[in-house]
Every structure is written in structure tokens, then in C-alpha cells.
Amino acid sequence: MVRQTSCVMSVPTSANAESHVPAPWSAPYSCVDASAMVPAFPGRSWAQETQPQFWSKFQVWEWLQQTLDMHQIDAASIPFHNFDMDGQQLCSMSFQDFTQAAGPIGPLLFQSIADLKWSGQYGIEIFAPLDIKTEVNEFQCSIPPLREDFNTWPCPGDEQLRPRMSPQDLVDIKTPFPPPAALTSPTPSSPESKRLQNRPQTTQHKKHNPRGTHLWEFIRDILLHPDRNPGLIKWEDRAAGVFRFLKSEAVAQLWGKKKNNSSMTYEKLSRAMRYYYKREILERVDGRRLVYKFGRNAQGWKETEK
DNA sequence: GACCCCTTTCCTGGTT
């Protein structure tokens, strides 16, 4: 059966268009190419923002999220509160500080920030001078992709700041390190856990999430960082895991952008959400529009799990 | 290539 979808969105997804848009602050929250929705938006000086020492707390988190996403590391596995600091504080962290704050991926983060410091210092243009404003007020994309080949770049000067990672350090860097059990283990008796138990051992443990971020994780992560998505989704009952879509179509477009699917709509997104009912990742909230609730198999959203 | 999983797409019908 051939389904020719009609593209109802105005989000350009061609390679060309994509190549002119810097990667958003986070792949999971990939920004809608709002230039399509907001024809004119004010420019912004990027001169300072290319240097991490001038970053705000918000931008530090953007960078952190971007780096985790790039390496397909579950954001819920990282103690974000350890990075509740501005760029200046971030830049003053030592290699050991990063390791303590982020565990096994500390070296990766350290290397990343060292590269950015170095790039900014030497005036390398790694940030495209483009600002994007979505229909959701302040949802801005600012952090471009970090270089994947960071470890192969020449390393002028400050070796103390830029220790080379050994091959062992980089082994399986795309494979997330084991997150806390509380964040990954479905309730033993739940259908989800049974489903996992029935899987071959290799697929249970080999890769945490080979397909990348799932929709519910995407939603969860938006909720966990409300400062980054003003007006998209909000908690109705934080403790109970009840949340509500405020800009359903905007969220759908963000999801579509992440999946490189310009025809994503809330209608389709909500269908995918409803499939989570069976797996108890979400629970029904009867009688309330745009309201969902995390179920027993949704992990990482509780405050106590942070 | 088969199979599994997670969506994605389309659809019908109901509700707000």
C-alpha cells in the first residue's frame, strides 16, 4: 500500500535547507525551522556566544543536551544539577571535575568544552550566525553540532586543558553507560518488563536505545527542562506525572523535525502517544483534552529519580 | 531475509 502523504507543514526539510540551519540546541528538541513561520526575526550577536566562558546557565545546558544527544546518551542518565552553572564556571572545571560531575562521559564533555574554548579563543567560526525563533516565543536554537572528530584535531598549546583521550576512553562512546537502575527498569510485573524479559539477552542489554530517543522520552525531556520550551508542554500535576500540551502542533513539528518528517502533525503524534497506553508508558486521563499522564513504565520523569 | 519494535499514516466514529 502506497501512502502519498500530503505535506501540510511548511517546514523545509531538504538537505539544502537543513544545511543552512545550525543544529538546534538538542536533537530531541530540534527546533522547527521557524523562519518559515516567522519570516523576519531579529539577528543576534554571536561573537560572545561562540565562547563558552560567556555562556549563561541556559546555554550550558543547551551544550550539555546537545552533546548527549549527539552521542545518543540518555539525558536522564546525567545529573544535570551538577551543571547548574554559567559558562565561566564551566570553563573553570578541571578534567577531574567533569569526571566527577558526569561520570564516564566526563572526559567527553571536557574534551568538547576544551575544543569550544580553543575555537572561540582562536576565532574559528564554528557557529553559524543564525538565530531562529519559533512560533513559541523564546524557543531558540543556538548550539550547532559539536565536531565529531574532536579527538583528531590538532591541539595547540594548552595540553593540560586538552588531555588526549585514550582509545579506551572513546570505546563505545555512543553506547550510553548504564544509567541508574531506577531509571531503566520497568516494574517487574508490568507488561513492559515482560516484553523485555522475552527479548533475547543480546537486545536487552546490548544497547539502551538503538533507535534514539523515543517519543515519550522526547516529551519527558521537554517537561524536564521547561526553561527551554516555554509554552510547549507543562506539568499539570508534577508528582502524579500529569502533563498537558499547550502547543500541540508546535510539539508535533518539533518531533517531526527530529525525525526528519516535515509532515508530522499532532494527530499522528497523539496516535503514537495512545499506543503507549497499552505498554503502560502513558495512562489515560479521561475527559481532558491534550492531557496525558506518565505510566508505571515511563522512567526518569519523577523528581525523586533525578 | 525474517523478525521485532517503534512509530507513521490513514481511517472511521465519537466527543468536546
Next chain:
DNA sequence: TAACCAGGAAAGGGGT
């Protein structure tokens, strides 16, 4: 009337 909800059916696509 529009937007949303519910869920069946089938296909797409990546991983094993």
C-alpha cells in the same frame, strides 16, 4: 465546525 480522542489496520524503517 474545528479540534481532539480512541483505536484498528497496515506500512515504513532501523536493528538484530
